[in-house]
Amino acid sequence: xxxxxxxxxxxxxxIGQTINTNASYIGEKLTSVGFVIKRxxxxxxxKLEILSxxxxxxxxxxxxxxxxxxxxxxxxxxxxxxxDYFKTDLVFHEETFKRIKKLFERRxxxxxxxxxxxxxxxxxxxxxxxxxxxxxxxxxxxxxxRFFFMPGVPHEMKAMMENVILPQxxxxxxxxxxxxxxxxxxxxxxxxxxxxxKLGDVKNLFEDVKxxxxxxxxxxxIRLSMLxxxxxxxxxxxxxxxxxxxxxxxxxxYSDEIQDLEFIIGKILQEKKLKxxxxxxxxxxxxxxxxxNVPGSSEYFERGVVTYSNQSKIELLGxxxxxIEKYGAVSEKTAIEMARGIRLNSHVDIxxxxxxxxGPTGATPDKPIGLVFIGYSDSNKEFARxxxxxxxxxxNKERTAQAALDLLRRYLLGLEH
Amino acid sequence: xxxxxxxxxxxxxxIGQTINTNASYIGEKLTSVGFVIKRxxxxxxxKLEILSxxxxxxxxxxxxxxxxxxxxxxxxxxxxxxxDYFKTDLVFHEETFKRIKKLFERRxxxxxxxxxxxxxxxxxxxxxxxxxxxxxxxxxxxxxxRFFFMPGVPHEMKAMMENVILPQxxxxxxxxxxxxxxxxxxxxxxxxxxxxxKLGDVKNLFEDVKxxxxxxxxxxxIRLSMLxxxxxxxxxxxxxxxxxxxxxxxxxxYSDEIQDLEFIIGKILQEKKLKxxxxxxxxxxxxxxxxxNVPGSSEYFERGVVTYSNQSKIELLGxxxxxIEKYGAVSEKTAIEMARGIRLNSHVDIxxxxxxxxGPTGATPDKPIGLVFIGYSDSNKEFARxxxxxxxxxxNKERTAQAALDLLRRYLLGLEH
Numbered sequence: 004x005x006x007x008x009x010x011x012x013x014x015x016x017x018i019g020q021t022i023n024t025n026a027s028y029i030g031e032k033l034t035s036v037g038f039v040i041k042r043x044x045x046x047x048x049x050k051l052e053i054l055s056x057x058x059x060x061x062x063x064x065x066x067x068x069x070x071x072x073x074x075x076x077x078x079x080x081x082x083x084x085x086x087d088y089f090k091t092d093l094v095f096h097e098e099t100f101k102r103i104k105k106l107f108e109r110r111x112x113x114x115x116x117x118x119x120x121x122x123x124x125x126x127x128x129x130x131x132x133x134x135x136x137x138x139x140x141x142x143x144x145x146x147x148x149r150f151f152f153m154p155g156v157p158h159e160m161k162a163m164m165e166n167v168i169l170p171q172x173x174x175x176x177x178x179x180x181x182x183x184x185x186x187x188x189x190x191x192x193x194x195x196x197x198x199x200x201k202l203g204d205v206k207n208l209f210e211d212v213k214x215x216x217x218x219x220x221x222x223x224x225i226r227l228s229m230l231x232x233x234x235x236x237x238x239x240x241x242x243x244x245x246x247x248x249x250x251x252x253x254x255x256x257y258s259d260e261i262q263d264l265e266f267i268i269g270k271i272l273q274e275k276k277l278k279x280x281x282x283x284x285x286x287x288x289x290x291x292x293x294x295x296n297v298p299g300s301s302e303y304f305e306r307g308v309v310t311y312s313n314q315s316k317i318e319l320l321g322x323x324x325x326x327i328e329k330y331g332a333v334s335e336k337t338a339i340e341m342a343r344g345i346r347l348n349s350h351v352d353i354x355x356x357x358x359x360x361x362g363p364t365g366a367t368p369d370k371p372i373g374l375v376f377i378g379y380s381d382s383n384k385e386f387a388r389x390x391x392x393x394x395x396x397x398x399n400k401e402r403t404a405q406a407a408l409d410l411l412r413r414y415l416l417g418l419e420h
Numbered sequence: 421x422x423x424x425x426x427x428x429x430x431x432x433x434x435i436g437q438t439i440n441t442n443a444s445y446i447g448e449k450l451t452s453v454g455f456v457i458k459r460x461x462x463x464x465x466x467k468l469e470i471l472s473x474x475x476x477x478x479x480x481x482x483x484x485x486x487x488x489x490x491x492x493x494x495x496x497x498x499x500x501x502x503x504d505y506f507k508t509d510l511v512f513h514e515e516t517f518k519r520i521k522k523l524f525e526r527r528x529x530x531x532x533x534x535x536x537x538x539x540x541x542x543x544x545x546x547x548x549x550x551x552x553x554x555x556x557x558x559x560x561x562x563x564x565x566r567f568f569f570m571p572g573v574p575h576e577m578k579a580m581m582e583n584v585i586l587p588q589x590x591x592x593x594x595x596x597x598x599x600x601x602x603x604x605x606x607x608x609x610x611x612x613x614x615x616x617x618k619l620g621d622v623k624n625l626f627e628d629v630k631x632x633x634x635x636x637x638x639x640x641x642i643r644l645s646m647l648x649x650x651x652x653x654x655x656x657x658x659x660x661x662x663x664x665x666x667x668x669x670x671x672x673x674y675s676d677e678i679q680d681l682e683f684i685i686g687k688i689l690q691e692k693k694l695k696x697x698x699x700x701x702x703x704x705x706x707x708x709x710x711x712x713n714v715p716g717s718s719e720y721f722e723r724g725v726v727t728y729s730n731q732s733k734i735e736l737l738g739x740x741x742x743x744i745e746k747y748g749a750v751s752e753k754t755a756i757e758m759a760r761g762i763r764l765n766s767h768v769d770i771x772x773x774x775x776x777x778x779g780p781t782g783a784t785p786d787k788p789i790g791l792v793f794i795g796y797s798d799s800n801k802e803f804a805r806x807x808x809x810x811x812x813x814x815x816n817k818e819r820t821a822q823a824a825l826d827l828l829r830r831y832l833l834g835l836e837h
């Protein structure tokens with residue numbers, strides 16, 4: 004089992020301007036491969052601080068992951084520290100130069116001199132190419148310890164981890180016989196405490212499998228994990244506990260692989276060769292946005308409308324003015340007419356809709372903030388379901404979108420009739 | 421000037437299950453009072469780790485803030501570490517006992533023995549009462565250094581900071597004459613390096629103001645900060661440097677207060693009493709979603725459509741089939757017809773649109789992934805602007821949405837004609 008220290012460089016972390024999500028990401032990934040995170044150190048863009056963090060980390064761990072301070076401007080000092088710490092100098096790296104040049108060519112911008120400088124890399128480093136930005140990463144070995152330096156921009160760092168570093172670490176973990184296995188069961192539509200009650204006597208249920216519940220506005224993730232030198236044992240135990248959990252709460256588990264419900268729905272729609280369209284009021288485009296995050300979603304997503312005004316509900320969806328007048332825009336009837344309207348107008352199999360009061364304003368005596376109707380319409384069935392969420396606008400949008408996608412999933416799978 | 425180390429205790433932080441927002445909060449608060457955060461250390465619930473982190477922190481700082489590990493269960497070891505580290509023992513603390521007892525009475529639950537144990541506190545500690553939970557905090561002085569121990573539950577920790585600790589620190593900072601000021605300039609539409617080049621000789625430009633560049637896919641934040649014993653000097657210097665920066669790059673700065681462009685645009689639209697509508701193809705609802713994140717956006721946002729299919733572009737926007745056939749759905753002409761269509765159909769002042777190839781599929785020999793057209797239409801002007809982004813689908817959506825909102829901002833402000 005190898006120990007890891009993660010060093011996050013950047014004043015913005017210390018002063019609380021940036022939350023250190025990079026360290027969480029790296030910690031999660033390395034844990035899942037079978038490494039043990041000993042410590043996370045966040046320091047500013049200060050040479051002495053960086054050098055002393057490197058030294059301390061080398062003393063207490065085998066692998067050191069460093070992010071931040073590799074940008075082209077004056078406040079980025081990590082590369083200079085590398086030269087000092089590893090007693091090396093800079094060499095021109097042709098591939099990196101070409102890569103950076105291409106980045107600017109694609110953007111149709113002349114390449115500034117400070118970016119050209121980024122093609123000079125520490126002699127002792129193996130370069131980790133950056134798919135999304137100019138700064139290369141470095142993989143450096145010293146006295147049996149290994150250092151990975153990556154940019155602090157999250158998606159640049161993540162691409163380096165996924166494409167280059169993690170595959171090597173997985174290989175390393177296999178050789179070390181440190182076997183970590185985990186399985187995540189993604190649930191939605193049920194609170195953590197209700198889930199827990201449904202499971203019953205968890206001590207006997209889980210045995211020696213480590214089980215963690217991770218709630219968020221999208222649902223509760225249940226993580227089962229085992230770390231031992233016995234791979235088959237880990238797998239067998241996790242499988243057993245998963246089976247027991249599924250026996251009790253299977254309908255709430257929408258995936259054991261994919262967190263984002265829109266990907267699950269995309270798969271089902273492609274399998275069933277069905278097309279959908281969505282009419283959003285209170286979610287304001289969030290559902291369409293999530294659906295279109297899936298590559299290839301144009302195959303099954305025909306269109307969406309964000310009918311924020313009453314006029315647009317009438318014009319684009321054929322909602323009857325009387326319905327809005329009599330029951331209000333936030334009502335079961337309006338939700339159903341919206342779902343029907345988008346289905347008929349866009350010639351798809353399923354139309355669905357959202358209408359609600361997201362806050363902070365808009366509440367009336369009988370319609371509080373958080374009141375939401377989700378409408379559904381296919382050629383056999385039409386209905387709307389009522390929800391009562393809380394009073395944070397953004398969170399209400401997120402919860403409504405998640406509930407709407409889960410409702411779609413349940414009907415596509417025949418879980419509800 | 422006093423230096424601070426923040427120690428965050430908890431396995432959940434190391435394995436990436438919890439993002440360390442406590443440290444960000446403490447860092448932000450202490451910075452704003454005039455203290456300097458030297459380092460944030462995250463460690464697990466391990467006695468040796470905690471003891472060595474305390475020792476290291478005492479060596480490099482004056483104030484040490486520790487959160488986590490004060491709960492009543494077996495995996496909470498911080499109090500035991502305190503006994504070891506400060507060579508002290510536990511004493512019964514009557515007030516804490518009463519406070520915990522009251523908490524359980526209020527919840528109508530008998531008080532478990534493990535919570536009664538929490539009324540025993542380190543003899544050397546001044547107790548910080550917990551308004552929301554059982555675990556008390558501790559304020560401990562040793563050799564001129566000061567240690568604050570707080571629970572890891574965010575709202576319990578925050579209440580201790582706000583009510584007890586920060587008032588004392590503010591007083592301390594006043595006595596020490598340590599004054600910190602900062603200003604953030606939010607820019608978009610220009611890469612970090614180009615921004616830097618436009619600024620020219622930054623050494624002379626910035627003088628002794630600390631300037632940091634923080635890039636993301638939404639733009640580059642420029643943070644100006646000063647820490648000195650002279651409050652008016654700080655303010656004057658920051659103002660001066662801000663003025664110099666604005667002289668060179670003013671059009672790229674969209675705010676010095678608010679990060680999210682949709683809030684800026686909302687303000688302008690309300691001031692100018694203009695209404696907008698958006699026709700999205702490649703952004704798939706992301707723009708409408710961002711616009712409707714703003715409370716009160718229904719005042720100026722009439723509707724949005726997500727015209728993912730060609731058919732929907734024709735039906736909902738009146739895009740001519742010949743235009744799509746001749747130039748393609750991703751073209752200048754289509755973008756303009758989309759913007760015009762949404763403007764006319766929804767009877768608003770400004771219509772705008774996005775169409776592009778987000779990837780990973782959909783590229784053709786002359787239309788690469790990342791090619792985007794943003795269309796604009798008001799009663800005087802119609803045009804589309806071409807962009808070349810990169811090849812990550814989600815990032816392309818985010819960059820396109822940001823560019824579209826910035827284009828809208830620029831035209832609303834008369835920056836472009």
